[in-house]
Amino acid sequence: MTALFATPGMALASTVVIVLELLSVVILCVGLLSYRIILQSHHGFHISLHHAGKRARWGSFGLLAWLYIVSTVFLIALTSMIFVWQPRFF
Amino acid sequence: MHEQQTSNGTFFLSKLDQYWVKRAIKPVVMPNERLLSVSHEHWIKYVFPSFLYVALTGTSLLLLYFAALFAPSVLGVALFLFILGVTLLFVTHHWFFWFLLAESQAHIIITNKRVIHIHESLLWREEMVEVSFEKMKTVEAHKRNIFQSVLNYGTLQFEPMVKIRLVSHPGALARQIEQAMGMI
Numbered sequence: 001m002t003a004l005f006a007t008p009g010m011a012l013a014s015t016v017v018i019v020l021e022l023l024s025v026v027i028l029c030v031g032l033l034s035y036r037i038i039l040q041s042h043h044g045f046h047i048s049l050h051h052a053g054k055r056a057r058w059g060s061f062g063l064l065a066w067l068y069i070v071s072t073v074f075l076i077a078l079t080s081m082i083f084v085w086q087p088r089f090f
Numbered sequence: 091m092h093e094q095q096t097s098n099g100t101f102f103l104s105k106l107d108q109y110w111v112k113r114a115i116k117p118v119v120m121p122n123e124r125l126l127s128v129s130h131e132h133w134i135k136y137v138f139p140s141f142l143y144v145a146l147t148g149t150s151l152l153l154l155y156f157a158a159l160f161a162p163s164v165l166g167v168a169l170f171l172f173i174l175g176v177t178l179l180f181v182t183h184h185w186f187f188w189f190l191l192a193e194s195q196a197h198i199i200i201t202n203k204r205v206i207h208i209h210e211s212l213l214w215r216e217e218m219v220e221v222s223f224e225k226m227k228t229v230e231a232h233k234r235n236i237f238q239s240v241l242n243y244g245t246l247q248f249e250p251m252v253k254i255r256l257v258s259h260p261g262a263l264a265r266q267i268e269q270a271m272g273m274i
Contacts, residue, residue: 009166013169013173016173017173020180031184034212038210042208046128048119049123064187067187072183072184075179075183079176086161
C-alpha cells in the first residue's frame with residue numbers, strides 16, 4: 001500500500017478523490033432537495049383535487065430516494081476502500 | 091445560544107425551501123374540478139437509459155480493475171485510470187438517479203375539466219401541458235408501429251395540435267377522456 005500523501009502524485013490523486021466524493025454528496029443533497037420540492041408541488045395539487053375525486057396513486061419519496069442515498073454511500077465507501085487499500089490482483 | 095443557532099438554521103432552511111417551492115410548477119385547481127385518474131408514462135422510457143447505465147458502470151468498473159492491475163509497477167497510469175474510473179462511475183450514477191427521480195414524477199392527470207401532462211427534470215426543466223375540455227374538440231390515440239402495439243403504448247393527440255407521447259394504454263385513456271368530455 002502506497003502512503004496516500006507520500007509523493008506529490010499520490011497527494012494530488014488523494015485530493016482529487018476526496019473532492020470527487022464530496023462533490024458526489026453535494027449532488028446527492030441537491031438532487032434530493034429538488035425531488036422533494038417536485039413532490040411537494042404535486043402533492044399540494046393532489047390534495048386540492050382529491051377532496052371530491054377518485055383516489056389516485058402518486059409517486060412517493062420512499063424507495064427510489066432511499067436507493068439513491070444507499071447506492072451513493074456504497075459507491076463512496078467502495079471507491080475509498082479501493083483507493084486506501086489498493087488491492088493487487090497479480 | 092445553542093437554541094438561537096438552531097432557530098437561525100431552521101429559519102434559513104425554511105426560507106430556502108420557500109424559494110424553491112415558489113419556483114416549482116403549481117397547477118391551479120379550477121372551481122368544481124374533480125380528479126378522475128392519474129397515470130404514469132410508459133416504462134419503455136427507462137429501457138435505453140438503463141442499458142446505458144449498465145454499460146457505463148461496467149466500463150468504469152473495468153477501469154478500476156485495470157488501475158488495480160497496474161498499481162504496483164506503473165503508479166502514474168494506475169492513478170490516472172483510477173481517477174477516470176471513479177469520475178465516470180459517479181457521473182453515470184448521479185445522471186441515472188436524477189433521471190429516475192425526475193421521470194418517476196411525470197404524470198398524466200385527467201380531471202372532469204381538463205387533461206394535464208406534467209414532466210419535470212430536477213432543477214432545470216419544468217414542463218406542464220394543459221388541455222381544457224372547452225378547447226378540445228377531438229382526442230385520438232395512436233400506436234405507430236408493431237413495437238408500440240405489442241407493448242401497448244402510444245401517443246394521445248388532441249385537436250389543437252397537442253401531443254402527449256409515451257402514454258400507457260392510450261386507447262383506454264382516450265375513452266376515459268371522451269367520457270369526461272361527455273362525447274360518449
